[in-house]
Amino acid sequence: MEERIGPALREARKARGISLRALATDTGISASLLSQVENGKSQPSVSTLYALVSRLQVSLDELLGLQVGQPSQPPEPQDGDPAPVGLRGPDVVIQRAADNPALDMDNGVRWERLASFDNGLVDALLVTYRSGASSSVEGTLMRHGGFEYAYLLEGSLTLVLAFDRYELRAGDSFCFDSTRPHLYVNQGQETARGLWYVVGRNSEQDARERLADLLDRALAGTDAGPANVVEVFRRLEEQRAASDR
Incomplete structure (x- = not known):
């Protein structure tokens, strides 16, 4: 590697x-x-x-x-082994040693x-x-x-x-x-x-990207954008509170 x-x-x-x-x-x-x-x-x-x-x-x-999504093949099943399952799915990942x-x-x-x-x-x-x-x-x-x-x-x-x-x-x-x-x-x-x-190693970057997006919309003058910097941080706090629920 x-x-x-x-x-x-x-x-x-x-x-x-x-x-x-x-x-x-x-x-x-x-x-x-x-x-x-x-x-x-x-x-x-x-x-x-x-x-x-x-x-x-x-x-x-x-x-x-x-x-991602290309797992290695499972070992050959032996007599008495349970039915094989996929190694990667939406709710399970199995990785061989x-x-x-x-x-x-x-x-x-x-x-x-x-x-x-x-x-x-x-x-x-x-x-x-x-x-x-x-x-x-x-x-x-x-x-x-x-x-x-x-x-x-x-x-x-x-x-x-x-x-x-x-x-x-x-x-x-x-x-x-x-x-x-x-x-x-x-x-x-x-x-x-x-x-x-x-x-959460990347959480700080995610926050910066959300802030940049809000500022871009504000500068563009769109209806969805915040009116001022105070509004930007208010919306960030709302997003953070919603993600914690």
Whole structure:
């Protein structure tokens, strides 16, 4: 999967009309590193990858080149097995362990994308941190949209959350607002592995798009458009309240 990441990021950047230097500036990444990532000469760290996909608004399915709706074939049924069912449908997704798309990133971190719907609401991941691995090679804290929910299956992991530090062990679970600066480090001797669910990573972008749409209609002078900025934010609050019901 690693060879797909660079070209996928480059295609997403070009599709959005963003220059390499502008993207590097927006994400705080050096232009030389971004060029190496796009050309497959270097793998991004977790923090670098999150910075890029958050700015480009790329889903994991897009990034890994997955064709939603084209699941792999189920194993051959054995005697006594129940009747086979579709692997992907409107209300069920079944993904075989051997088919987990995997991404090995810089500094000993591995992501395996777990079964999820294609609505972009949740990034479901099996995450592995080898001994000494960190979500940022430079040790800098990252931040992105959404909320992180995780359960540590094995090993130990240090979570740095803003000015706080938490030592996590197998069986511990945690969640936090991902806009808070954070960093993961495996300072133990054993591999750490856990389940991660990042919920609503793209919600901030959705809000910006709704705001832009309302402003466009206001400037166009259509009857449906808001009369002023106060009206814009009033309507956004109404939309948010309606979506929470």
